Amino acid sequence: MSAAQPHKVVSLAEFKAACQSCSLFQLCLPMGIADNELALLDKIIRRRRPLKRGEHLYQQGHSFQSLYAVRSGSIKTYATTEDGREQVTGFHLPGELLGLDAICTERHGCAAVALETCTVCELPYDQVDRLNEFLPGLQQQLVRMMSREILGGQALLALLGKRSAEERLAAYLLNLSGRFQRRGLSGTEFIMSMSRTDIGNYMGLAVETVSRMFTRFQEMGILSVRRKHVVVHQPERLRAIACQSGGCTVLGRAGAALPQTETKNG
Amino acid sequence: MSAAQPHKVVSLAEFKAACQSCSLFQLCLPMGIADNELALLDKIIRRRRPLKRGEHLYQQGHSFQSLYAVRSGSIKTYATTEDGREQVTGFHLPGELLGLDAICTERHGCAAVALETCTVCELPYDQVDRLNEFLPGLQQQLVRMMSREILGGQALLALLGKRSAEERLAAYLLNLSGRFQRRGLSGTEFIMSMSRTDIGNYMGLAVETVSRMFTRFQEMGILSVRRKHVVVHQPERLRAIACQSGGCTVLGRAGAALPQTETKNG
DNA sequence: TCTCTTTTTTGATCTGCGTCAATGTTGGAT
DNA sequence: ATCCAACATTGACGCAGATCAAAAAAGAGA
CATH class of the missing domain: 2.60.120.10 (Jelly Rolls)
Known part of the structure; x- marks a missing residue:
């Protein structure tokens, strides 16, 4: 290139x-x-x-x-x-x-x-x-994308408002996973380019908490993390955690917490 | 009507x-x-x-x-x-x-x-x-309003991510105040039509906490609340609380936490 | 007016997570 | 290869705020 x-x-x-x-x-x-x-x-x-x-x-x-x-x-x-x-x-x-x-x-x-x-x-x-x-229709498409952004923001709000650290991290990982998958990449094995500090900042958690949660998920056998490299072994369990208090509706169909990327041009 | x-x-x-x-x-x-x-x-x-x-x-x-x-x-x-x-x-x-x-x-x-x-x-x-x-320009205007909504969402995110209950409530009140004021109503005396439960839900706090914070603000002499009727005596102090950890930039110029209503048509 | 329901307030207790502190790990620069 | 700075992990502790419980206040309806 x-x-x-x-x-x-x-x-x-x-x-x-x-x-x-x-x-x-x-x-x-x-x-x-x-x-x-x-x-x-x-x-x-x-x-x-x-x-x-x-x-x-x-x-x-x-x-x-x-x-x-x-x-x-x-x-x-x-x-x-x-x-x-x-x-x-x-x-x-x-x-x-x-x-x-x-x-x-x-x-x-x-x-x-x-x-x-x-x-x-x-x-x-x-x-x-x-x-x-x-x-x-270009502008209309722009409006649609912005609408999606607003919707995603609301989902994130719900997440930050009343979810535990564990639920937040699970939702965050599912969100990343979904976004990779939708781009044709693997949804179960990917590189998180952002630091723990950034993740914590974004999700309203301390770095230490983020780190502990990754460790916990690993101990539970749900995933493997090594530095920025993530392999999700049991996405269903991750989903169960993210949705355990019923956050899935708010978070969009896949439990993802952020701007979705599918387009519905009915 | x-x-x-x-x-x-x-x-x-x-x-x-x-x-x-x-x-x-x-x-x-x-x-x-x-x-x-x-x-x-x-x-x-x-x-x-x-x-x-x-x-x-x-x-x-x-x-x-x-x-x-x-x-x-x-x-x-x-x-x-x-x-x-x-x-x-x-x-x-x-x-x-x-x-x-x-x-x-x-x-x-x-x-x-x-x-x-x-x-x-x-x-x-x-x-x-x-x-x-x-x-x-209608659609363009729509885009602009949606942009504002996105911006406001980001501000709220920052609020929910890492602010204390006191800061959240202060920001919430300032936001309401600003929105009333911008509509030509009083920004220091207004009716909060929403219940404490709704406020708590929205701000990610328990009802009890919301209630306690209102009591605290009242004891501090910052405002008077009686049921849904609010009189803000010292908006500066409210602002000081909302901004104490530097949230004002993110929250928009007035420490408001939600979609702003001013239009900039430069 | 009085009753019943909903909302709000206040108090007491419990806990998740932030904070502090220390150690381990990694990758980039030399 | 070695050093260093940034990043990550782990442990100990304390507190803000959730939760539980109960009383008080305010509407709504009769």
Whole structure:
């Protein structure tokens, strides 16, 4: 992937292939896009050079210009409070959008940093209107994705409001698992690119608690963790734990706690 | 308010006055709407008969048809888990939208019930596209409002993740206060239409804790509560409590924990 | 008005998880 | 290979807030 020239003209097949693995995919292709429109889209969506671990895609407070979609790798978003502590607001895997929360204020309320080497596509927001003329339904699709984000947020709220540490971790793992699976990757064996500290921060738990829970799950034979490498042996038990107090409805069908990725275009 | 004939033709002035106090306001009027368009809008937006306390606007699982805006009164949204317990997902005051989370699944993930006598406006979602042709920017405005909802959700996450009961309640009260104030009502004296149980459920606290915190704030001289009637004597101290661990940045400028209502149309 | 139900408040006790502290592990830099 | 800094694990302890229990207050209906 030599991602040097951002506006390089690609063949249609090549482009479609790229978009399959890319993530703005959902914003465009499902709508039966014509070939000439695809060329237009290609002009507008920018491929950025890959981000290295620790590099920022944008900083908190920066003016909002574009939406981003993760193409590969993973990105953490976090907000820093005035006393210097950070609140992790999300982890973004391939196929997921970043920046939706900045549209209303036209300023990024959180920073986005690569957890590993990443590639992203960029959609300048001021082009959305223009693009919508050629791709009717684009904006509608955007609304749908935002709706999903809101729904996922509610699920997470329920989780943080009244679930034990064990339930939170179980739900978190199932969520990751589901997101990987939906991307065609293994849902039972994957790499968690985020640190324990980040997980704890995100889930409202102390690092130590996160660590203890991983140990407990391991002792129970539910999974194996070695550093960032996870193998889930008994997803059903994980699900049982996550749902034991009936959180599954709220959390969406699969007990996942965050933005789902399926699209229902009934 | 005889809300009998939904499609009654109203004079422009009358309509504008209605919309000032109504809430789909934000979806239409700020965009410099022409008079003939206004008439169209009036045809599409339905005024429903008032809801009495305890009546449902929609039930969990119902198919999604419309967005609703609260015109007066207040509405609670909640999801019921399979074991029959409920998770409150939000309180909606005049000027706020309901149903945004249902767009993606085309099914309501939570129920909406009136906490007191309410009036609402209804915008059939399948009309949004059509309406967008006449009111360019409508959909864009919708996107902006959803973005705000996402942002607010993140703030709430931060709150539930790592704030003490005292901080949560302080933030909750400030949030309510701000929302009333922004609607031109008093931010220091208002009626909390929701029960202590609902507040606790929403904020991830036991009812008893909520009650104790109100008592504590009262003993500190910060406010007076009598049943649902609240008078805030020292908002600064409330703010100091809500922000003491630096949550203000995340929570939006005023320490409010939920969807803000200001619009930035830079 | 009085009764019955629901909501709120207050007190007492118990526990999950945060905090502190110490040790082990890993990967990157030299 | 060796050092170092960041990350992860494990143990001990204390406290905020959940839970249990019961009384008090406020509506709702007759």
